[in-house]
Amino acid sequence: MPTVEDVLERAIELVEPSEEEKKKLSETASALLEVCRRKFSNIEGFVEASVEGSAAKDTWLRSKPEIDVFIHFSPTTSREAIEKVIIELGAEAVQEMGGRSRLRYAEHPYVEGFIDNITVNIVGCYEVPAGKWISAVDRTPHHTRYVVSKLTPRLKREVRLLKGFLTGTETYGAEIRVGGFSGYLSELLIIHSGGFLELLKAASGWRPPVVLDIEGRLARREALALFTNSPLIVVDPVDKNRNVASAVTLTKLSEFILASKIFLENPSISFFTGGFMHKPHSLESLAEDRELFAVMFRIDEYVPPDVIWGELRRSAAGIKKRLELAGFNVYNYGIDERDGSIVLVFELDKINLPSRFVHRGPPVWMRDAIRFVEKHLSSPDTVAGPWVEGERLCVLKKREVISVDVLLKKWISQGEVSISKQLNEAFISSKMVAGWREVINMLGSGIHASFLARFLSSRPAFMEEFGRKKQA
Amino acid sequence: MPTVEDVLERAIELVEPSEEEKKKLSETASALLEVCRRKFSNIEGFVEASVEGSAAKDTWLRSKPEIDVFIHFSPTTSREAIEKVIIELGAEAVQEMGGRSRLRYAEHPYVEGFIDNITVNIVGCYEVPAGKWISAVDRTPHHTRYVVSKLTPRLKREVRLLKGFLTGTETYGAEIRVGGFSGYLSELLIIHSGGFLELLKAASGWRPPVVLDIEGRLARREALALFTNSPLIVVDPVDKNRNVASAVTLTKLSEFILASKIFLENPSISFFTGGFMHKPHSLESLAEDRELFAVMFRIDEYVPPDVIWGELRRSAAGIKKRLELAGFNVYNYGIDERDGSIVLVFELDKINLPSRFVHRGPPVWMRDAIRFVEKHLSSPDTVAGPWVEGERLCVLKKREVISVDVLLKKWISQGEVSISKQLNEAFISSKMVAGWREVINMLGSGIHASFLARFLSSRPAFMEEFGRKKQA
Numbered sequence: 001m002p003t004v005e006d007v008l009e010r011a012i013e014l015v016e017p018s019e020e021e022k023k024k025l026s027e028t029a030s031a032l033l034e035v036c037r038r039k040f041s042n043i044e045g046f047v048e049a050s051v052e053g054s055a056a057k058d059t060w061l062r063s064k065p066e067i068d069v070f071i072h073f074s075p076t077t078s079r080e081a082i083e084k085v086i087i088e089l090g091a092e093a094v095q096e097m098g099g100r101s102r103l104r105y106a107e108h109p110y111v112e113g114f115i116d117n118i119t120v121n122i123v124g125c126y127e128v129p130a131g132k133w134i135s136a137v138d139r140t141p142h143h144t145r146y147v148v149s150k151l152t153p154r155l156k157r158e159v160r161l162l163k164g165f166l167t168g169t170e171t172y173g174a175e176i177r178v179g180g181f182s183g184y185l186s187e188l189l190i191i192h193s194g195g196f197l198e199l200l201k202a203a204s205g206w207r208p209p210v211v212l213d214i215e216g217r218l219a220r221r222e223a224l225a226l227f228t229n230s231p232l233i234v235v236d237p238v239d240k241n242r243n244v245a246s247a248v249t250l251t252k253l254s255e256f257i258l259a260s261k262i263f264l265e266n267p268s269i270s271f272f273t274g275g276f277m278h279k280p281h282s283l284e285s286l287a288e289d290r291e292l293f294a295v296m297f298r299i300d301e302y303v304p305p306d307v308i309w310g311e312l313r314r315s316a317a318g319i320k321k322r323l324e325l326a327g328f329n330v331y332n333y334g335i336d337e338r339d340g341s342i343v344l345v346f347e348l349d350k351i352n353l354p355s356r357f358v359h360r361g362p363p364v365w366m367r368d369a370i371r372f373v374e375k376h377l378s379s380p381d382t383v384a385g386p387w388v389e390g391e392r393l394c395v396l397k398k399r400e401v402i403s404v405d406v407l408l409k410k411w412i413s414q415g416e417v418s419i420s421k422q423l424n425e426a427f428i429s430s431k432m433v434a435g436w437r438e439v440i441n442m443l444g445s446g447i448h449a450s451f452l453a454r455f456l457s458s459r460p461a462f463m464e465e466f467g468r469k470k471q472a
Numbered sequence: 473m474p475t476v477e478d479v480l481e482r483a484i485e486l487v488e489p490s491e492e493e494k495k496k497l498s499e500t501a502s503a504l505l506e507v508c509r510r511k512f513s514n515i516e517g518f519v520e521a522s523v524e525g526s527a528a529k530d531t532w533l534r535s536k537p538e539i540d541v542f543i544h545f546s547p548t549t550s551r552e553a554i555e556k557v558i559i560e561l562g563a564e565a566v567q568e569m570g571g572r573s574r575l576r577y578a579e580h581p582y583v584e585g586f587i588d589n590i591t592v593n594i595v596g597c598y599e600v601p602a603g604k605w606i607s608a609v610d611r612t613p614h615h616t617r618y619v620v621s622k623l624t625p626r627l628k629r630e631v632r633l634l635k636g637f638l639t640g641t642e643t644y645g646a647e648i649r650v651g652g653f654s655g656y657l658s659e660l661l662i663i664h665s666g667g668f669l670e671l672l673k674a675a676s677g678w679r680p681p682v683v684l685d686i687e688g689r690l691a692r693r694e695a696l697a698l699f700t701n702s703p704l705i706v707v708d709p710v711d712k713n714r715n716v717a718s719a720v721t722l723t724k725l726s727e728f729i730l731a732s733k734i735f736l737e738n739p740s741i742s743f744f745t746g747g748f749m750h751k752p753h754s755l756e757s758l759a760e761d762r763e764l765f766a767v768m769f770r771i772d773e774y775v776p777p778d779v780i781w782g783e784l785r786r787s788a789a790g791i792k793k794r795l796e797l798a799g800f801n802v803y804n805y806g807i808d809e810r811d812g813s814i815v816l817v818f819e820l821d822k823i824n825l826p827s828r829f830v831h832r833g834p835p836v837w838m839r840d841a842i843r844f845v846e847k848h849l850s851s852p853d854t855v856a857g858p859w860v861e862g863e864r865l866c867v868l869k870k871r872e873v874i875s876v877d878v879l880l881k882k883w884i885s886q887g888e889v890s891i892s893k894q895l896n897e898a899f900i901s902s903k904m905v906a907g908w909r910e911v912i913n914m915l916g917s918g919i920h921a922s923f924l925a926r927f928l929s930s931r932p933a934f935m936e937e938f939g940r941k942k943q944a
Contacts, residue, residue, distance in 0.1 A: 205837075206837060207835075207837040208837070208863060231863075250862050250863055251860050251861060251862055251863075253863075254835070254836040254837075254860045254862065254863045254864075255836075255860045257836045257837060258836040258841060258842075258845070258860060258865070261836075261841065261842050262842060262845065265842060286856075289827055289828075290828060290855070291826065291828070327821075329826075331828070331829075331830045331868060332830070332856075332859070332861075332866070332868070347828075347856075347868070349799075349826040349828075349829070350822075350826060354763065354801075354821040354822060355761055356761075356762060356763070356803070356819075356821075357803075357821070358803045358804070363679075363726070364726040364727075364729045364730040364733075365677075365678060365679040365680070365726075365729055369730060369733065370730075370733050370734060370737060373730070373734065373935065373938065374938070377931075377935060377936075377938060383762070384758075384804075384819075384928060384929055384930040384931065385930045385931055386930075386931065386935065387804070387930040387931065388723050388726045388727045388730060389723060389804075390722050390723055390726065391680055391703075391722055391723075391725075391726045392726075393730070394804070396803060396804070396819070396930070456856060457856055458856040458857045458858075458859040458868070459849075459856065459857055459858065459859065463845060463849060463858065464849075466845065466846070466849060
């Protein structure tokens with residue numbers, strides 16, 4: 001088994017950009033900043049342009065260069081005016097740099113571009129003092145200043161190791177799809193703990209809810225009262241009313257805690273290389289005899305991912321709830337989205353409900369007890385009874401529809417499933433299949449195949465490695 | 473549809489003994505009483521002999537003549553001495569009358585005999601004033617006196633109608649097997665309500681717990697406090713601390729309430745003729761596709777029925793509980809006993825557990841979380857995972873044994889099922905079969921066939937009739 005030192009030495013090579021890469025990023029950032037300053041200089045309300053994010057903080061990952069240019073406006077400028085010029089001049093700036101661009105939406109529209117394999121974002125913000133925030137991105141320049149003031153060259157390397165570790169363990173990213181750790185959060189965690197290994201050691205002792213407050217702005221009790229239901233609370237050093245880790249779900253935090261524990265006991269480069277190791281298993285042998293059910297449909301590709309993923313997660317939870325209400329047991333489920341094609345896969349205890357069920361009627365002393373007897377005696381789907389159990393009438397009924405796909409389609413059409421309104425039509429006209437062979441037929445080849453394999457194994461790469469070592 | 477009057481007219485013929493029968497019973501009773509008096513007259517402690525029960529009260533059912541002779545002893549006589557002479561001289565008395573006899577056990581041994589197709593019981597009791605009871609049967613002569621003082625010829629006929637109705641609806645009998653209404657209880661109900669139809673009308677408005685107190689000895693509140701958990705409380709006129717209806721289960725009381733309601737709306741002679749009407753259905757068509765499971769074994773025939781039935785009911789409830797703990801859903805179950813052959817039949821939602829299940833492990837922050845991961849990674853019955861859900865580890869496992877018969881046998885052997893100790897060995901070596909075809913193969917012909925048909929229909933005769941009428 002390699003030592004932690006061996007592994008970190010290899011990991012540093014994976015996460016630390018080469019000198020050449022660094023030079024290219026730095027030159028591109030300077031050039032883009034200059035173009036932007038020139039383009040926006042005559043615009044009303046323009047204050048300045050700045051490089052923010054990982055490029056400014058020198059914490060970006062090797063092979064993942066990204067430049068965020070923020071265009072600062074005075075607080076009196078209207079949102080509409082800012083949006084308009086960002087869209088227009090941002091695209092022009094990227095074009096002038098020889099790149100291509102597209103419009104993206106977060107809280108506000110921004111321009112995303114690709115220049116020489118570097119991702120660039122051109123974002124409009126208000127130039128305001130701390131605490132006087134107007135739009136959601138106004139804190140960013142303050143974040144950059146704070147982090148830059150704290151990071152030494154060693155700590156920058158430690159941030160990169162952490163980002164590499166989070167990426168490899170699939171816990172990196174504050175988007176709803178992931179529910180994990182943002183770049184800024186990673187930097188604060190390193191600043192707080194003083195290093196990568198120090199953080200992992202601390203994390204392996206964490207029990208949610210976890211409260212971290214670098215600047216000591218809030219008492220633990222205050223933080224818990226302010227950020228209820230957050231499993232991880234990291235008080236923003238530039239705004240004590242904000243939890244930097246608000247996007248982190250309990251599951252992702254727990255995965256990070258577990259990964260930390262396993263890494264410290266069994267260090268391996270797989271925590272940084274990530275991805276799932278596909279065992280030589282075929283999908284068939286993985287899926288055989290399992291009670292699988294899948295839903296597939298297409299969505300408009302231009303809806304922002306955070307919107308779609310929020311709706312998909314809510315809808316999947318609503319489906320799980322409805323299935324369990326009907327007597328299905330949902331073991332696990334997964335969601336995949338590729339190029340506008342959506343897939344939900346559920347693993348159940350069974351894909352068919354029992355063909356008979358006991359219908360419990362009123363107590364015999366109720367006025368309508370005799371009507372219950374009458375109704376079920378003359379009903380063709382009565383199998384046995386009515387009989388009396390305790391004070392209640394019972395009757396054994398035949399269930400006509402038992403297959404999960406047909407039942408769910410029916411329930412959704414009847415508005416009995418709590419799924420997002422925007423997706424209702426898509427679900428009604430979706431393709432639903434039940435049975436492991438049917439699910440493999442639909443998803444086993446093509447763009448969702450790798451998702452299906454990962455869902456069926458439900459085990460991250462670093463765990464596979466751990467299992468192998470332990471067996472060896 | 474016949475009127476209530478039509479039906480009662482026919483029913484009276486079914487329940488009222490012929491003059492000839494009455495004469496024969498009366499003569500046999502007198503003769504037996506005389507023989508007993510002679511035989512016991514020289515025995516130390518003997519006080520007198522008397523005829524009790526339905527013969528003394530003239531409330532016995534046509535074709536069901538029964539004579540109870542009570543031998544009264546002074547309170548100073550020892551129980552052992554009474555038991556000894558009852559066993560010895562009781563048998564002699566029956567023999568002298570040309571009958572055959574056998575020993576039976578209730579609280580104490582007594583002699584049961586058959587003389588000329590009349591059942592006779594010879595029972596020893598203490599001659600004591602009300603309230604000074606020594607043995608459980610000492611109240612009986614007081615009951616007889618009370619009932620005789622209250623019953624007019626009309627009320628005797630009404631008692632017989634009620635007993636016929638209870639027999640036909642399978643609610644007659646205080647033995648544990650039935651959990652229904654005793655003869656004395658039937659008489660008190662008629663005395664209380666003033667007639668058969670009056671009782672049915674009252675009963676169709678009952679909501680348990682029901683408190684009846686003919687002599688007004690207890691406030692309702694007192695009665696409920698004294699006889700907690702009794703769905704029907706009928707205060708004994710000769711002993712206010714005794715509930716005459718203590719044997720009546722909630723299910724039997726509810727069946728009586730329901731039968732009363734249906735009879736008043738749809739009077740039919742089937743309420744008195746009873747039994748199940750077997751529809752032209754074959755057992756196969758009744759059982760088809762149902763998830764049945766049966767247990768069969770033999771017991772010692774000489775154990776008193778109330779003991780056996782108590783143990784069988786407790787054991788069946790224990791099995792139901794264990795099956796539901798494991799994830800089976802028990803729809804209904806039935807018990808049959810014939811000539812020492814015992815059968816339990818269960819109807820379930822499934823006879824096999826799912827072949828996969830989610831095993832939920834510790835939260836990731838627990839010290840042993842990593843050991844859980846390690847253990848399940850290297851275990852051959854792990855199908856998928858471990859994965860993290862919320863703060864907990866989960867893993868999908870393969871279940872090796874899934875069939876209810878094999879599982880239950882294993883659980884009983886391991887002492888995991890709450891079944892009565894006396895039956896433990898019998899259950900371990902019992903025959904267990906799962907599947908509707910297998911159950912029909914085992915029980916579909918032979919002594920348990922009619923029980924199986926009744927279990928599969930789970931519907932009393934009077935309901936079948938009701939169903940047919942409503943459809944017609």
